[in-house]
Amino acid sequence: MRIDVITLFPEFMAQSAALGVVGRAAERGLLDLHGWNPRDYAEGNYRRVDDRPFGGGPGMVMLIEPLRACLAAARAADPAPAPVIYLSPQGRPLTQAKVRELAALPRMILLCGRYEGIDERFLEAEVTEEISIGDYVLSGGELGAAVIVDAVTRVQEGALGDAESAAQDSFEGPQGLLDCPHFSHPAQHEWGAVPDVLRSGNHAAIARWRRQQSLLRTWLRRPDLLDEAGLSKADRILLEQARQAPPE
Numbered sequence: 569m570r571i572d573v574i575t576l577f578p579e580f581m582a583q584s585a586a587l588g589v590v591g592r593a594a595e596r597g598l599l600d601l602h603g604w605n606p607r608d609y610a611e612g613n614y615r616r617v618d619d620r621p622f623g624g625g626p627g628m629v630m631l632i633e634p635l636r637a638c639l640a641a642a643r644a645a646d647p648a649p650a651p652v653i654y655l656s657p658q659g660r661p662l663t664q665a666k667v668r669e670l671a672a673l674p675r676m677i678l679l680c681g682r683y684e685g686i687d688e689r690f691l692e693a694e695v696t697e698e699i700s701i702g703d704y705v706l707s708g709g710e711l712g713a714a715v716i717v718d719a720v721t722r723v724q725e726g727a728l729g730d731a732e733s734a735a736q737d738s739f740e741g742p743q744g745l746l747d748c749p750h751f752s753h754p755a756q757h758e759w760g761a762v763p764d765v766l767r768s769g770n771h772a773a774i775a776r777w778r779r780q781q782s783l784l785r786t787w788l789r790r791p792d793l794l795d796e797a798g799l800s801k802a803d804r805i806l807l808e809q810a811r812q813a814p815p816e
């Protein structure tokens with residue numbers, strides 16, 4: 569998948585995509601990431617990308633023309649059509665379902681705002697949709713863009729090796745359940761012992777225990793994610809059993 573990021577700080581995007589799963593996916597050609605800086609498309613001696621807001625008030629607003637020229641250059645770099653996604657607190661909240669939808673696209677262009685915002689006329693003319701990574705305000709859209717790059721890349725076919733894809737809990741997120749607890753060495757520790765079932769070698773019992781823990785954890789922590797109606801009979805029984813069980 570090709571992702572173009574329009575940002576005043578392209579070096580930030582390059583670094584955040586150079587590590588771990590995303591870095592390896594990029595090396596393997598699963599992700600084709602490009603940064604575009606509006607300042608490179610700003611006219612005049614000072615190459616202005618922002619100016620004071622009409623109507624007064626604090627801060628600066630990003631200007632239309634540098635963004636317009638920058639976006640035109642990004643679009644022209646590849647024939648594939650691409651939605652322009654603006655990261656903003658006013659956007660629709662990002663969910664795993666949305667991540668999967670975006671991951672299926674051949675290409676997308678992520679627009680990162682700074683300062684007090686972007687001239688509304690540019691947003692009206694060029695933005696396909698706004699996405700928010702949560703109900704809080706950041707100093708720029710770049711962290712939101714990095715979140716989308718990571719989340720979309722790791723669901724690309726082949727991005728996660730066998731070991732990791734086994735770890736990738738396909739239940740996580742609004743479509744499913746929260747992850748189960750994980751344990752490794754030592755089996756005995758002053759903070760507790762690893763649950764016996766995980767050391768039993770009984771893979772059916774282990775899978776059952778993990779599913780039951782995911783169900784219980786989702787019910788306790790995020791009942792809003794748990795559509796009990798959508799649960800299979802086996803899941804409902806597992807959850808009921810876990811609810812009845814005395815606390816360890």
Ligand SMILES: NC[C@H]1CCC[C@@H](CNc2ccc(C(N)=O)cn2)C1
Binds near residue numbers: 657701704705706707
């Ligand atoms: N009016 C403030 C606003 C002006 C335009 C630039 C944004 C950048 N900051 C962001 C971007 C996205 C998010 C999020 N929740 O996804 C939070 N913060 C801030």
